[in-house]
Amino acid sequence: MTQLYVVESADFLFLQHQLQMTPGNLSSHLSKLEEAGYVEIVKEFIERKPHTALKLTKKGRTAFNEYRKNIKRVLETPAD
Amino acid sequence: MNKETSLREVEKKTYMSYHQDGLIDIFVGVYVLLFGVGISLITLTDFSTWFIIPAIFPAIMIPLWISAKKRITMPRIGYVKLGSRGANKLLAIFIGLMVAGLGIFMVVTFASRSQGWALTLRNLIVSNSMIIIGISAAVISSLFAYTMGLKRLYAYGLLTLVLVLPGHFIAIPFGYSLLIIGLVIFVNGLVLLMRFIRRPPLPQGDEANVEKSL
Numbered sequence: 001m002t003q004l005y006v007v008e009s010a011d012f013l014f015l016q017h018q019l020q021m022t023p024g025n026l027s028s029h030l031s032k033l034e035e036a037g038y039v040e041i042v043k044e045f046i047e048r049k050p051h052t053a054l055k056l057t058k059k060g061r062t063a064f065n066e067y068r069k070n071i072k073r074v075l076e077t078p079a080d
Numbered sequence: 081m082n083k084e085t086s087l088r089e090v091e092k093k094t095y096m097s098y099h100q101d102g103l104i105d106i107f108v109g110v111y112v113l114l115f116g117v118g119i120s121l122i123t124l125t126d127f128s129t130w131f132i133i134p135a136i137f138p139a140i141m142i143p144l145w146i147s148a149k150k151r152i153t154m155p156r157i158g159y160v161k162l163g164s165r166g167a168n169k170l171l172a173i174f175i176g177l178m179v180a181g182l183g184i185f186m187v188v189t190f191a192s193r194s195q196g197w198a199l200t201l202r203n204l205i206v207s208n209s210m211i212i213i214g215i216s217a218a219v220i221s222s223l224f225a226y227t228m229g230l231k232r233l234y235a236y237g238l239l240t241l242v243l244v245l246p247g248h249f250i251a252i253p254f255g256y257s258l259l260i261i262g263l264v265i266f267v268n269g270l271v272l273l274m275r276f277i278r279r280p281p282l283p284q285g286d287e288a289n290v291e292k293s294l
Contacts, residue, residue: 006091007160014158018097046150051159068087 001038001056001064009042009055030054038063092229098160099230101153102272107141109266115181116262120255134185138178152273155281173227177220210254214244236265 003018004010010018016026033039038060042053056064114134154160205212221237224230243257 002087002090003094006087006094007162009161011159014097014160017158018093046159053159053161 001033001060004039004054004056005061005064009053011051011053015054033060036060094160094162095228096230097157098153098162099228100157100272101149101276102269103145103148103153105232105265105269105272107145107269109262109264109269111137111141111262112258112265113262115185116255116258116260118255119185119258120253123253123255135182152277156276156279173220173224180216208248210244210246210248213254214241214248217241217244232268236261239264 003015012023012026012030015021015030016023019026021029030039034041037057040055040057040060042055044051044053111134114137118133217240218237221233221240225233225237240261243252243261244254246252247254247257
């Protein structure tokens, strides 16, 4: 999600290359994120070839921002 | 690790992947070379319309760069559209550099015919031009290097500083300094591109199989 957060969209190959994950593992993660409505799969044509791009939905961005805020709060809370 | 730092690191890693092909170095190198050729020719021949060469270059360069990215880079690292935030930041820096360079070049070339503040500005720029250019290039390169995580840009900034700054104290033709800087950036870009091209394009089968499952 962090990788998709910093770009507008990316394809499966780019994510696999950046995250160093196996296709099956990445696919499983993306399917779960898609089911949750966090990731949108955009079918498009690039130079007349079909292409699948993945992008974070508005809901996904909001959820990620919330997650960041929560983590920041936890890290800033002094330990007992 | 701090969450903000982590996000920045991911952003930097994305830029580094996107620019590991050396294409940006090749185009910047050619652009600097053209400036060097233009300035050298003005010095040698007093033919001031040479400024048109670097001025029209971006119009030719941008479509070529986009095409090279699609044909060379994306089959090897995958397709990515940088976020509007990142793309706008890059575009703003790029246009800013082009406009600033061209503006200084035109002021220096044409303001000698004017009177008043334009002439004073021209004289101020000309008398301190090597300091202004050397430090500006070093600062801008460092900003790019820091933002995008491309460490070779620090080296380009340092190279510019080393080759341009002494020109304030001793007579070194500025055009020749630009030719050397442009050539170094261009050759480094070519080396990076050659290394990058050796990597075979990523197999499309995995993508096709996984795309079906998504």
